[in-house]
Amino acid sequence: MFNVKYFRFCLPWITPEEEEEEGLFIPYFNEDIISNILLKFPAESLEFKFRYVCKSWNSIISDKNFRNQHLHCSKPEPGLIIQAYDEYGYGTYFMSGTTRMQQLIKHNYSSKILGCSNGLVLVEWETNGCRDLRVLNPITKQYLQLPHPQASSSSLSRGHYQFGFAFVSSIGKFKVICLVICLGRVQCGILTLDCSNPKWRVIEGPAAISNSMCHKPPISINGYMYWYLYYPTDAVISMDLIEEKFSEIHLPCSIGNLVEIKGHLSNIVIQPNHGLLDIWILKDVHGGQWVKQHSIICHSLEEGCLYTSETVSLRNEEIAIFDYCNKMLYVFDVKLKKLKLMTKIKISGFIEFCNPHVNSYTSSAFDQSLMD
Structure with a gap:
């Protein structure tokens, strides 16, 4: 039996007067009903x-199947995870519904986000001068510590590191990808999170990257990871996360911002002189077939915004455009081709990382024992 005061928000027929009656209890609900209700909450x-209401609720919420279901239910409505840097260090925030801002990690100098996937974030953490990697759930604060390639005994060279983090749904595992550029040579380190003591494997990296790798983190879509390049500007590097093979994909025009739209790699090209935002969709990964899906007139944006903006995908039919200088957020409805929302981002410091994110209670790929 459950006391009604814990569940009145789920039972609209219970009046405040009835709630005040001493000893009022609601009938017993089986676990399936309770579970279905709890799935609706963030x-x-x-x-x-x-999970503190009673042992039964804690047991339901702690169940791995419930966590998987909750993650699945949350995915259609992602928010944005934003990391900004100021004099106090890195501050990490979650923005839901493009209006509500929630600080996930307080300011410090040792929590730089490198990537995020399925409710978890890959963080480079520095303690006493030593760097390590952590896969962190920013809600529960549970994490799995990983060996940093710089301190690893693997054959990875020391050089410029570029990390990628992705959940590969076809195999049900997370992978951390590290590209290392040293003296014009590119190595690729792969860390598969399928045990409590994962180790780096090393393969030859893509020759096309050379020294032209952009500082932007790669994005992962449907089992592929894509990297920005400084040069050539009309190509990106892709990696098949199953076969672990690289290929080069040519763009229909100069690179803009790579985002995911409805499961496809998309290239968002801003033309400031014409006030246009062109959206190209990659229809065929292997054939490199691009289609110009939309061309949006951006007269609604403030003057100068298009020169200082970053673009990320929100939902299947929405794109968020950040004006970094003025800290304004614009949201375009791709399908309707119009500006939907504009709001001020109330964050101090310079925004260094922004990506679609789902706050999850845990991850579908980790058992509790790995996150302790």
Whole structure:
């Protein structure tokens, strides 16, 4: 039996007067009903409120199948994870519904986000001068510590590192990809998170990257990872995360911002002189077939915004455009081809990382024992 005060928000027929009656209880609900109700609530409510209601609720929320279901239910409505740097260090925030801002990690100098996937983030953490990698759930604060390639005994060279982080749904595992550029040679380190003590494997990296790798993190879409290049500007590097093979994909025009739209790699090209935002969709990964899907007139944006903006995907039919100088957020509805929302981003410092993200109670690929 459950006391009604914990569940009145789920039972609209219970009046405040009835709630005040001493000893009022609601009938017993089986676990399936309770589970279905709890799936509707955000991860932070599950972690900080509902799992403390009673042992039964804690058992439901702690169940791996429930966590997987909750993650699946949350994916259609992702928010944005944003990391900004100021004099106090890195501050990490989650923005849901393009209006509500929630600080996930307080300012410090040792929590630089390198990538995010399926509710988890890959963080480079520095302690006492030593760097390590952590796969962190920013809601529960549980993490899995990984060996940093710089300190690893593997055959990875020391040089410029570029990390990627992805959940490969076809095999149900996370992979950390590290490209290392040293003296014009590119190596690729792969860390598959399928045990409590993962180790780096080393393969030859893509020759096309050379020294032209951009500082932007790669993006992962449907089992492929894509890297920006400084040169040539009309190509990106892709990696098949199953076969672990690289290829070069030519763009229909100069690179803009790579985002995911409805499961496809998309190239968002901003033309400031014409006030246009062109959206190209990669229809065939292997054939490199691009289609110009939309051309949006951006007269609604403030003057100068197009020169200082970053573009990321929100939902299947929405694109977020950040004006970094003025800290304004514009949201375009791709299907309707119009500006939907504009709001001020109330974050201090310079925004260094922004990506679609789902706050999850845990991840579908980790058992509790790996996250302790």
